[in-house]
Amino acid sequence: MGDQADEASGASPQPDRRGEHAEAGGAQARHRSLWKELLLLAVIAIVLALLIKTFLLQAFSIPSDSMQNTLQRGDRVLVDKLTPWFGSQPRRGEVVVFHDPSNWLEGEPSESNIAQDFLSAIGLMPSANEKDLIKRVIAIGGDTVECRRNGPVKVNGKALDEPYIFPGDTPCNDKPFGPLKVPDGAIWVMGDHRQKSSDSRWHMQDPKTHGFVPVKDVIGRAIVIAWPPPRWATLPIPRTFSQPGIGDQFNRQ
Known part of the structure; x- marks a missing residue:
């Protein structure tokens, strides 16, 4: 009787879709998990970038x-920001930021682009609105520095041999100075392109x-040119700053 009732009703057995629902739910869960992992990795990358930058x-x-x-x-x-945290002081000959x-940069325009804005947002580059300069340290606290017209720059009476000066430039003919004593806790800086440097x-x-x-x-301290690749190079301290009598003897190339 039971079999006849089934045939009379015309009902057909329904497939069990519980396994399909389980598979779909598992795929959605994996999809959500993947996005969570990617978001976590992005957060970690940004935090690491900020720590490295800081x-x-x-x-x-x-510029x-x-x-x-x-x-x-x-x-x-690339600028080494770690050593100053351990009390390291700028040394003669270093290129520093x-x-x-x-207000040395008063009136200078700020150049910005989308790439720099993004990189500065995650800490890999400074903001275009930050007012930073890059120059070479010529003298440090306690030094006497001078440069007379047609003469070389002298530090503590020692003439500097400056092969890094832009070809055709003079050491200081556009703006002779000194002798000046550098105060403790300060440095005297000059650009390598002397006639185009407001130093x-x-x-x-x-x-x-x-x-x-x-x-x-x-x-x-700027330690390496990282970009563009054809210009990859380190930025060592020139040997002239380690000549006897100029001061400490730790400035080696």
């Missing part, structure tokens, strides 16, 4: 010609800094 290395773009031929406009340099000490020489009348850069404003 404590270890930061990339800076060269001008003031450090030619050592650095060209558009070069990207520092915050604008007293310490041009701010000696500044009532705040007198042309000297406070060490506290130094972000770090």
Whole structure:
């Protein structure tokens, strides 16, 4: 009777779709899990980038010609920010990045683009609105520095041999100076393209800094040209800064 009732009703057995529902639910769960993992990895990458930028290395773009031929406009340099955290002081001959000490960049336009805005947002590059400069340390606290017309730059009475100066430039004919004693906790900086560098020489009348850069404003030392690839190179300290009598003997190339 039961079999006849089934036939009379015309009902057919329904397939069991519980397994299909389980598979679909599992796929959705895996999809959500994948997105969560990707989001977590992105967060971790951003945090690491911020930590590296804050404590270890930061990339800076060269905006001008003031450090030619050592650095060209558009070069990207990596700046060591770690050693200053351990009390290391700038040394003669280093190329350093520092915050604008007293409106040295007043009136200079800020160049920005989408790539820099994105990289600065995650800490891999400084914001275009940040006022930072890059120059070479010529003298440090306690040094006496001078440069007379047609003469070389002298530090503590020792003439510097400066092969890094832009070809055709003079050491200081456009702006002779000194002798000046660098205050403790400060540095005297000059660009390698002397006739295109608004460096310490041009701010000696500044009532705040007198042309000297406070060490506290130094972000770090530029150690390598990282971009573009054909210009990959380190930025060592020139040998002239390790000559006997100039000061400490730890500045070695």
